[in-house]
Amino acid sequence: MRKINVFDTTLRDGEQTPGVNLNFEEKLEIAKQLERLGVDIIEAGFPASSPGDFESVKAIADAVQESSVTGLARCTAKDIETAWKALKGSVEPRIHVFLATSPVHMDYKLKLSPDQVVESAVEAVKLAAKKFTHVQFSAEDANRSDWAFLARIIEATIDAGASVINLPDTVGFTTPEEITRLFKYVRNNVPNIDQAILSTHNHDDLGMGVANSLAAIEAGAGQVECTVNGIGERAGNASLEEIAVALEIRSDYYKAKTGLKLNELKRTSSLVSRLTNMSVPGNKAVVGANAFAHESGIHQDGMLKNKETYEIITPELVGATSSSPLGKHSGRHAFKTKLAELGFTGSQEQLQSVFTAFKDLADKKKEVTEDDLFALMADATFEADEVASYELTGLQVNYGTMNIPTATITINLPTGEQLQEAATGSGSVEAIYNTVERIVEGSCALKDYRIQSVSGGRDALAEVFVKVEIEGSEQAGRGTAPDVLEASAKAYLNAVNRYYSRSRYLQAQQPIKKEVNI
Numbered sequence: 001m002r003k004i005n006v007f008d009t010t011l012r013d014g015e016q017t018p019g020v021n022l023n024f025e026e027k028l029e030i031a032k033q034l035e036r037l038g039v040d041i042i043e044a045g046f047p048a049s050s051p052g053d054f055e056s057v058k059a060i061a062d063a064v065q066e067s068s069v070t071g072l073a074r075c076t077a078k079d080i081e082t083a084w085k086a087l088k089g090s091v092e093p094r095i096h097v098f099l100a101t102s103p104v105h106m107d108y109k110l111k112l113s114p115d116q117v118v119e120s121a122v123e124a125v126k127l128a129a130k131k132f133t134h135v136q137f138s139a140e141d142a143n144r145s146d147w148a149f150l151a152r153i154i155e156a157t158i159d160a161g162a163s164v165i166n167l168p169d170t171v172g173f174t175t176p177e178e179i180t181r182l183f184k185y186v187r188n189n190v191p192n193i194d195q196a197i198l199s200t201h202n203h204d205d206l207g208m209g210v211a212n213s214l215a216a217i218e219a220g221a222g223q224v225e226c227t228v229n230g231i232g233e234r235a236g237n238a239s240l241e242e243i244a245v246a247l248e249i250r251s252d253y254y255k256a257k258t259g260l261k262l263n264e265l266k267r268t269s270s271l272v273s274r275l276t277n278m279s280v281p282g283n284k285a286v287v288g289a290n291a292f293a294h295e296s297g298i299h300q301d302g303m304l305k306n307k308e309t310y311e312i313i314t315p316e317l318v319g320a321t322s323s324s325p326l327g328k329h330s331g332r333h334a335f336k337t338k339l340a341e342l343g344f345t346g347s348q349e350q351l352q353s354v355f356t357a358f359k360d361l362a363d364k365k366k367e368v369t370e371d372d373l374f375a376l377m378a379d380a381t382f383e384a385d386e387v388a389s390y391e392l393t394g395l396q397v398n399y400g401t402m403n404i405p406t407a408t409i410t411i412n413l414p415t416g417e418q419l420q421e422a423a424t425g426s427g428s429v430e431a432i433y434n435t436v437e438r439i440v441e442g443s444c445a446l447k448d449y450r451i452q453s454v455s456g457g458r459d460a461l462a463e464v465f466v467k468v469e470i471e472g473s474e475q476a477g478r479g480t481a482p483d484v485l486e487a488s489a490k491a492y493l494n495a496v497n498r499y500y501s502r503s504r505y506l507q508a509q510q511p512i513k514k515e516v517n518i
């Protein structure tokens with residue numbers, strides 16, 4: 001079996017998902033869970049892109065011991081120096097430099113000739129290799145590049161000191177057959193290719209991200225780059241859990257394995273979903289709520305006779321079996337042990353806040369599951385960032401088939417004052433959102449609304465995910481509550497608070513640096 005290195009970019013490419021803004025603590029919490037999952041390399045961010053990214057990459061590099069931590073950098077001395085400052089404390093300092101190699105990127109975006117691109121990449125790799133133990137070079141938009149040119153830049157960057165060469169399908173354009181030919185071509189046409197690990201990085205624009213990653217592995221890639229739940233720019237990146245489980249279940253075919261602890265997959269997916277405020281579709285392979293549900297009578301009958309009739313992946317394999325829940329009588333000790341098991345890294349104050357929320361919930365709900373606790377943990381982790389925010393203190397909704405739905409809401413404003421407002425709508429949720437929009441500053445508009453129950457049962461917590469456009473930018477929000485309307489109100493306010501918390505932070509940093517988008 002070949003060992004495939006898993007390079008997780010949830011905290012870098014994944015964080016480029018529209019509306020997703022993780023704060024410092026949320027990033028650290030995800031990094032700790034990725035370490036526990038057994039990810040080989042964690043791409044913690046892009047240190048030169050903003051002071052916030054620099055700080056979180058540094059904190060992750062200093063905290064993580066079992067995985068290698070890396071950060072993205074353009075081919076400039078300044079980016080490489082900033083990445084070094086952030087990553088030098090890590091167990092195995094590693095950098096990821098990138099430069100585009102396709103004609104459309106070189107001509108229009110970079111305005112550089114192919115010779116200048118090679119020169120710039122070689123200089124950057126040489127500089128990085130003076131400091132970092134491992135240097136990865138990515139030829140951005142590799143799949144739309146000229147293959148002979150790719151072979152040239154790969155050979156030159158390996159000579160300059162790159163130990164990993166990544167060929168990203170930046171726009172999700174390639175196909176499994178084509179990527180297979182590309183990887184074979186590179187292996188056969190780059191004389192020094194044995195001195196580097198080949199890596200694959202696939203976006204999912206045509207829904208082939210995972211298939212392309214597996215094809216590249218089959219054609220010789222020794223590293224695969226992916227994100228938890230497949231989050232990322234546009235249609236996202238290849239999904240980590242799908243690649244890992246495909247390699248495990250079809251090891252007879254791929255003859256390759258990752259070093260991941262697969263039974264941490266479901267837990268990692270839940271954590272990332274909650275902290276990014278992105279719900280996982282029920283039919284999502286491996287981690288969706290329905291991934292192990294058998295609905296048809298014929299299937300259920302087959303399962304009872306022999307599980308192998310319809311089940312190729314067991315829920316146990318990916319940790320999707322329910323662990324022992326906590327309840328009303330669980331004490332602080334059991335609670336703390338469970339939270340430690342879930343990788344909670346928050347302060348004493350946050351622990352206390354989750355404990356209080358847990359006790360409230362346990363009064364209303366017979367069993368408090370791991371997923372419920374993730375939901376509470378996610379709330380506490382964000383609250384730490386809410387210095388001044390909108391806080392829901394009262395909600396009343398009048399609904400009946402014969403009258404106009406009306407919501408009355410009381411909110412503590414960021415200024416400390418309290419305000420009460422009311423508005424109508426064509427339904428209860430619309431009435432709530434119309435009321436909230438009267439209260440909060442700036443222009444807001446709801447773009448997406450999803451609701452799910454956190455775990456099964458009539459007393460399950462409701463969890464609402466929203467996307468709100470605020471002052472022209474999209475912001476995701478999440479709210480949980482025993483009641484669906486309260487969860488709806490909380491989700492909207494969470495999006496608003498996240499937006500203002502981030503813009504406050506950015507204002508405080510100015511004029512140090514403006515954010516960089518790749």
Ligand code: KIV
Pocket residue numbers: 013072098138140141168169170171201203518
């Ligand atoms: O998709 C891409 O090309 C990237 C690079 C920065 C590696 O994410």
Ligand code: ZN
Pocket residue numbers: 013168170201203237
């Ligand atoms: Zn990417």
